[in-house]
Amino acid sequence: MTLILEHVVKKYKDFTAVNDLNFTIGKGEIFGLIGQNGAGKTTTFRMILDLQDQTSGNITWDGVPMKKVNRDYLGYLPEERGIFPQMKVEEQLLFFGELRGMKRNELKKEIDFWIERFELEEKRHNKAETLSKGNQQKVQLIASFIHKPKFLILDEPFSGLDPVNRDLLKNAILLLKEKGVTILFSSHQMDNVEELCDHLCLLKKGISLFSGSLLDLKKQYGKTKLTLRTNVPLSELEKMAGVKEVKVDRDEYILTLIDETFAESIFEVVSNGQYIEKFSLDYLSLDEIFKDKVGGNGE
Amino acid sequence: MVNKLWTLIKQVYKQKIRAKSFILMTLLYIVVMVGIMFWSDIKAIFVNEEALEIALVNETSAELESIFVSNDDLAFSFPTESKETLYNQLKEEKFDAVVVISEEAEVLKADIATYTPLKLNDQSAISSFVQYAGKIYGVQQLNLTASEADRILNSEAIITNTNLNEELADGKSEDEKQSGMWASYFVGIVIYFFIMAFLSMITTDVASEKGSRALEMLLVSVKPSTHFQSKIIGVTLLALTQFVVIFGVLFALLRFTDNGSKWKMVESIINELSYSYVFYVIAFLFLTIILFLIIGALFGSLVSKVEEASQVMTPAIMTALVGFYVMISGVANPDTLLIKIFSYIPLTSGMVMPMRIGATDIALIEPMISLALLVLTVIAIYMISLSFYKRSVLTYSSGGLIQKIKTVLKVTT
Numbered sequence: 001m002t003l004i005l006e007h008v009v010k011k012y013k014d015f016t017a018v019n020d021l022n023f024t025i026g027k028g029e030i031f032g033l034i035g036q037n038g039a040g041k042t043t044t045f046r047m048i049l050d051l052q053d054q055t056s057g058n059i060t061w062d063g064v065p066m067k068k069v070n071r072d073y074l075g076y077l078p079e080e081r082g083i084f085p086q087m088k089v090e091e092q093l094l095f096f097g098e099l100r101g102m103k104r105n106e107l108k109k110e111i112d113f114w115i116e117r118f119e120l121e122e123k124r125h126n127k128a129e130t131l132s133k134g135n136q137q138k139v140q141l142i143a144s145f146i147h148k149p150k151f152l153i154l155d156e157p158f159s160g161l162d163p164v165n166r167d168l169l170k171n172a173i174l175l176l177k178e179k180g181v182t183i184l185f186s187s188h189q190m191d192n193v194e195e196l197c198d199h200l201c202l203l204k205k206g207i208s209l210f211s212g213s214l215l216d217l218k219k220q221y222g223k224t225k226l227t228l229r230t231n232v233p234l235s236e237l238e239k240m241a242g243v244k245e246v247k248v249d250r251d252e253y254i255l256t257l258i259d260e261t262f263a264e265s266i267f268e269v270v271s272n273g274q275y276i277e278k279f280s281l282d283y284l285s286l287d288e289i290f291k292d293k294v295g296g297n298g299e
Numbered sequence: 300m301v302n303k304l305w306t307l308i309k310q311v312y313k314q315k316i317r318a319k320s321f322i323l324m325t326l327l328y329i330v331v332m333v334g335i336m337f338w339s340d341i342k343a344i345f346v347n348e349e350a351l352e353i354a355l356v357n358e359t360s361a362e363l364e365s366i367f368v369s370n371d372d373l374a375f376s377f378p379t380e381s382k383e384t385l386y387n388q389l390k391e392e393k394f395d396a397v398v399v400i401s402e403e404a405e406v407l408k409a410d411i412a413t414y415t416p417l418k419l420n421d422q423s424a425i426s427s428f429v430q431y432a433g434k435i436y437g438v439q440q441l442n443l444t445a446s447e448a449d450r451i452l453n454s455e456a457i458i459t460n461t462n463l464n465e466e467l468a469d470g471k472s473e474d475e476k477q478s479g480m481w482a483s484y485f486v487g488i489v490i491y492f493f494i495m496a497f498l499s500m501i502t503t504d505v506a507s508e509k510g511s512r513a514l515e516m517l518l519v520s521v522k523p524s525t526h527f528q529s530k531i532i533g534v535t536l537l538a539l540t541q542f543v544v545i546f547g548v549l550f551a552l553l554r555f556t557d558n559g560s561k562w563k564m565v566e567s568i569i570n571e572l573s574y575s576y577v578f579y580v581i582a583f584l585f586l587t588i589i590l591f592l593i594i595g596a597l598f599g600s601l602v603s604k605v606e607e608a609s610q611v612m613t614p615a616i617m618t619a620l621v622g623f624y625v626m627i628s629g630v631a632n633p634d635t636l637l638i639k640i641f642s643y644i645p646l647t648s649g650m651v652m653p654m655r656i657g658a659t660d661i662a663l664i665e666p667m668i669s670l671a672l673l674v675l676t677v678i679a680i681y682m683i684s685l686s687f688y689k690r691s692v693l694t695y696s697s698g699g700l701i702q703k704i705k706t707v708l709k710v711t712t
Contacts, residue, residue: 084508084511
């Protein structure tokens with residue numbers, strides 16, 4: 001059971017929002033769609049959900065064109081936050097569940113489960129408009145998957161959440177994944193993407209810069225980030241072979257290497273056969289890769 | 300799909316019917332209606348007006364006492380004191396007015412002297428007494444007998460209508476036309492108020508769902524067309540509910556107060572109306588409201604946030620307002636060209652055509668054409684709106700109505 005996008009193009013009169021987009025999401029996978037504002041993420045989501053027609057290309061779910069897929073299999077959390085302001089929290093969730101064909105009894109159990117998990121018990125009978133922004137977002141999030149969809153799209157689910165709620169959401173997403181839900185989400189916060197995603201697609205102005213597994217993306221850049229704590233002065237570090245750039249971060253140096261093969265020789269020089277407190281060679285963080293890929297202007 | 304439609308309709312209906320604004324609006328209508336119906340009783344409780352004291356000085360030889368007969372509003376007296384004494388008493392406010400009646404060239408002349416100016420109504424009432432006295436005086440000058448004079452003043456011609464044109468509906472008597480006119484006036488007002496209330500309700504509702512992005516979540520599981528239909532059906536049901544409540548209360552009040560005397564008045568109007576008239580009124584009433592609801596939902600889908608709803612509603616409200624005023628002009632004269640033209644325009648025909656059917660002699664084919672036009676317009680606007688709604692519900696743009704339509708067309712074609 002997979003979602004496949006093949007050569008998807010969305011053109012408006014005077015510009016192309018999405019250009020030749022291709023990616024595949026496997027069953028039970030968490031897939032991240034990353035890009036700046038206006039990169040074409042929401043347009044892509046809308047095309048997948050059949051809320052907008054693509055100009056060309058195919059989008060299929062398990063081999064079936066999206067237009068013919070049972071709508072109740074799908075869940076969607078739009079980027080902009082909002083629910084029915086006049087409806088009470090429980091009423092709202094019942095409505096969204098019933099709309100997707102769920103029986104009231106089953107629905108009530110689900111609602112109880114998620115309301116408790118998201119710490120919304122006290123707000124259960126409050127009108128949505130009286131809730132804080134974060135709580136409204138949690139209600140909307142529950143509404144997007146209360147009907148147990150097979151495929152869930154979350155557009156910027158983390159924005160506006162405090163660290164505690166972000167963790168709640170992260171765990172909920174992982175729980176859904178465990179239950180076999182396929183999840184596609186977008187985020188500006190790369191640490192979330194890094195923690196959750198198996199695969200991702202990097203979009204820039206409607207064009208895919210990378211699509212595949214997170215590890216593959218990182219391997220493209222190699223282990224070129226070297227963090228160390230040493231007494232060797234900055235001027236000397238900068239002169240070492242294979243060092244492209246050196247940044248000072250409090251009592252640490254962060255070196256960008258041309259290639260990971262230079263790490264060994266650097267280790268020999270800075271340790272000089274002695275004990276060294278910190279010497280860590282890593283892949284670049286997704287945040288750094290993103291900035292590099294989209295042109296140093298990531299949000 | 301039927302289940303989804305039903306779930307959506309239920310949500311619209313339940314949410315709106317419990318809304319304080321809806322309940323208050325319904326109550327307000329009832330209060331206003333009760334107020335109008337029992338105005339004279341209510342007035343009597345709060346305002347206990349005493350009759351105006353009016354002194355009459357008759358400087359002619361004619362006998363006027365039998366003409367100036369006191370009633371609830373005016374109490375006439377015929378003091379024998381001199382004019383000057385009476386004027387002094389007027390200044391002391393012993394009288395509200397002193398009317399001096401004299402004669403000049405065989406015409407009656409009256410001077411109404413006051414200290415505190417009279418209200419328009421009282422002025423008119425006194426004037427009509429004087430006018431009547433003038434006529435009597437004129438007749439008396441001709442030396443006619445009392446019965447001869449009475450015949451001149453009270454004779455009325457007997458009028459019947461016969462129309463030989465078979466294409467016309469059977470010629471209506473003046474009574475029928477009067478009844479038809481008042482019934483149509485009432486229908487026009489009902490349509491107007493329902494349009495105003497429910498047009499803004501549906502526009503605001505769609506706009507707020509779009510603005511709050513709840514619509515995006517809904518559209519994943521239901522088609523835009525289903526959503527569009529649910530709004531129209533839900534709000535129509537709501538309008539029907541309000542209609543039944545208001546008219547149920549109105550009926551009960553008419554029927555069971557004053558021993559049903561008010562109901563008899565209404566009955567006498569209804570008896571003058573034909574079945575075809577009732578059919579047309581109901582058809583025009585509901586089709587017009589549905590037409591405005593479709594337009595309201597479409598306009599609601601164009602805005603980006605609920606604050607802009609009133610801005611896009613303006614053209615529809617103006618149109619309804621024009622129809623309403625044209626209908627009102629028909630109360631004075633229902634046969635004007637203006638009325639004729641507006642009775643064919645689908646957005647206003649609902650308010651204007653019932654007046655033509657009820658209060659004028661109109662060819663049978665005319666309301667049929669107008670109704671057919673309305674039905675076709677409803678269907679056409681529905682189809683157009685449906686296809687446009689699909690494009691506009693997810694397009695957010697700024698600017699005026701035309702600008703919004705342009706943006707929708709630009710980004711979705």
